[in-house]
Amino acid sequence: MKKLSIYLAISLLFGACTTKSLFEQKEKMVSHLSSQLEYLVTNSANDSMVPRSFEAGKYAMITKKDWCCGFPAGSYWYLYELTGDQKWEKIATENTVKLEGVQYRKNTHDLGFMVFCSYGNAYRLTKNEEYKKVVIQASESLITRFDSTSQCIKSWDWAKQWQFPVIIDNMMNLEMLFWASKETGDPRYQDVAISHANTTLANHFRENMSSYHVVDYDTITGQSIAKVTHQGLKDDSSWARGQAWGLYGYTVCFRETGDVKYLEAAKKIAAFIKANLPEDFVPYWDYDDPAKPNAYRDASAAAVTASALYMLSSLTDHGKEEYAALAEKILTSLSSPAYLAEIGDNGGFLIKHCVGNMPKKSEVDTPLNYADYYYLEALKYKYTQK
Numbered sequence: 001m002k003k004l005s006i007y008l009a010i011s012l013l014f015g016a017c018t019t020k021s022l023f024e025q026k027e028k029m030v031s032h033l034s035s036q037l038e039y040l041v042t043n044s045a046n047d048s049m050v051p052r053s054f055e056a057g058k059y060a061m062i063t064k065k066d067w068c069c070g071f072p073a074g075s076y077w078y079l080y081e082l083t084g085d086q087k088w089e090k091i092a093t094e095n096t097v098k099l100e101g102v103q104y105r106k107n108t109h110d111l112g113f114m115v116f117c118s119y120g121n122a123y124r125l126t127k128n129e130e131y132k133k134v135v136i137q138a139s140e141s142l143i144t145r146f147d148s149t150s151q152c153i154k155s156w157d158w159a160k161q162w163q164f165p166v167i168i169d170n171m172m173n174l175e176m177l178f179w180a181s182k183e184t185g186d187p188r189y190q191d192v193a194i195s196h197a198n199t200t201l202a203n204h205f206r207e208n209m210s211s212y213h214v215v216d217y218d219t220i221t222g223q224s225i226a227k228v229t230h231q232g233l234k235d236d237s238s239w240a241r242g243q244a245w246g247l248y249g250y251t252v253c254f255r256e257t258g259d260v261k262y263l264e265a266a267k268k269i270a271a272f273i274k275a276n277l278p279e280d281f282v283p284y285w286d287y288d289d290p291a292k293p294n295a296y297r298d299a300s301a302a303a304v305t306a307s308a309l310y311m312l313s314s315l316t317d318h319g320k321e322e323y324a325a326l327a328e329k330i331l332t333s334l335s336s337p338a339y340l341a342e343i344g345d346n347g348g349f350l351i352k353h354c355v356g357n358m359p360k361k362s363e364v365d366t367p368l369n370y371a372d373y374y375y376l377e378a379l380k381y382k383y384t385q386k
Contacts, residue, residue, distance in 0.1 A: 026383050029335070030082050033350060033376070036341060037079060040348025041091055050095055053356070054347025055366045064099045067110035071369040073099070074117035077125055078376040082383070089126075096122050096131075103138040109145055109155045111138045112173030117373060120176065132183065139180035139189050142173060146192045149222035151199040153192065155214075162216040162226065168204055168242045171197065171249025178256040190256075197253045201265055203227075204246070209268040210238040210287070211246045231357050237288035241355075243273050244283075244304035251312045266312055267319060273305060274326055281330045282339065285355040296364060299339050300354040300371035306330040307374045310381035324385075331378050341367070351375050 044051040049061040050072040062069055076092035079085075096118045103115055115138035123131035145154045147164060155167045174193040181190035203215050203224045212235070216226040232239030247269040254262035276287045282302040289295035309327035313320050334340060339352050346352055349367030356363025 026082075029379070030079075032340075032343065033379075034079060034083055034085070034088070035343045036346075036348055036350055037075065037372075038348075039344055041076075043348055048098055050098060050369075051347070051349075052369050053363050053366050054349055055363070059347060060363075064102045064114070067108065067113055068369055069099055069102070070114040070116075070118035071373040074121050075369070075373045075376050077118070077121035078373070078380055081125060082376070082380060092122065100134075103134045104141060106141045106144045107157055109142065109153055109170050109173055111142045112176040113370075114138075116173075116176035116179070120179065135176060136180055136184060139177055142177065143189060143192045146196070147217075147219075147222070149219065150217040151195040151222065152217060153196050159230075162214070163219045164217040166200065166204075166215050166217065167230070168200070168211045168213055168249075169245050171200060171253075172245055174249060175252045175256075178252070193253070194257065197250070197262065201250070201261070205265075205269075209265070209272045211242045211269075213239050213242050231359060233286040233289055233358070237286050238272075238276070239286050240283040240298050240301035241285075241304065243269060243287070244301045244308065247273065247312075248304055248308035251308050251315065255311065255315055263316060266308075267316075270309065270312065270323065270326075277330075280333045280338070281326070282333050282353075285358055296355050296358070297353050298355040299334060299351045300368050300374070302330050302334055302339075303351060303371045303374035303378060306334070307378040307381060310378055310385065314381075314385060327378065328382070331375075331382060334375055
């Protein structure tokens with residue numbers, strides 16, 4: 001990581017002019033992204049699987065059983081939106097229909113990631129009613145995991161060491177439920193989303209609004225009985241992507257409900273993140289890693305944070321410019337040579353230097369498909385808000 005730190009400094013210093021030119025000129029930026037993702041599509045072509053990451057010269061290919069399966073299609077839909085090129089609509093469609101059937105799964109909480117990022121964007125951009133049906137069915141499947149005692153959606157079925165584990169990541173799946181209530185007029189989906197958001201707000205956050213990763217609930221009393229981590233450094237540390245999930249989730253909750261407690265939560269989480277970002281605005285994988293400043297960065301956390309901050313800036317007058325400015329700084333850094341891959345490098349993925357699961361030494365300092373997805377989403381906000 002010392003080598004990376006030196007490279008970051010050099011690239012940010014000497015690549016500033018090039019980066020600014022690329023970043024601030026939409027046509028040049030979109031051309032770069034299109035060429036890079038075309039390389040990814042060509043080199044990871046598969047009839048049923050999609051690329052999740054790229055490491056040691058090999059693609060990690062996944063099926064629709066993986067929680068990350070919806071991000072490639074979502075990225076291609078965003079690129080279609082940014083370019084208007086029918087080629088990307090075709091590629092996005094092909095990668096969306098690979099996921100057919102996932103909407104019926106009731107053994108995962110990740111249906112928002114899997115379905116709303118793919119089929120949700122597909123419906124938003126095409127208004128094809130078949131896509132809409134898939135998202136509604138996924139919402140119906142997701143709410144079967146809601147427990148009225150704990151007032152939460154269960155995250156993992158495999159984690160037998162916990163009774164009823166709920167992870168902060170689960171906040172990201174609520175957006176689909178809000179959408180489903182608006183589209184169908186059925187309040188059940190939104191009611192579940194609100195209950196889950198309220199319970200998570202009460203139990204997942206410390207006084208400084210940093211977040212625990214996992215909260216375990218007693219299945220009889222519904223009370224929280226353990227607050228631990230699975231992907232962070234320690235139970236009481238602040239795992240960077242978890243902070244980003246929380247920021248994004250409560251920003252969405254405020255956007256969909258207008259409830260100011262969600263706005264205040266989002267602002268306080270944003271304040272925690274801002275106070276702990278390093279000089280290049282891309283967080284360490286865990287804010288409490290004692291190896292700082294040579295700890296690994298997680299560019300995926302940065303991408304999620306940038307997108308959430310752009311959204312937050314559009315929802316509030318107080319702090320509007322501050323949130324947009326911070327999002328811009330993060331996105332500028334991600335668009336620098338330190339993090340944005342050259343065409344043909346990084347397996348065709350856009351963003352470098354992400355961390356998936358450090359404790360398991362899985363996907364450490366690699367590209368990740370969800371980093372690309374939220375990076376493109378943040379760019380979309382940047383280019384459409386001006």
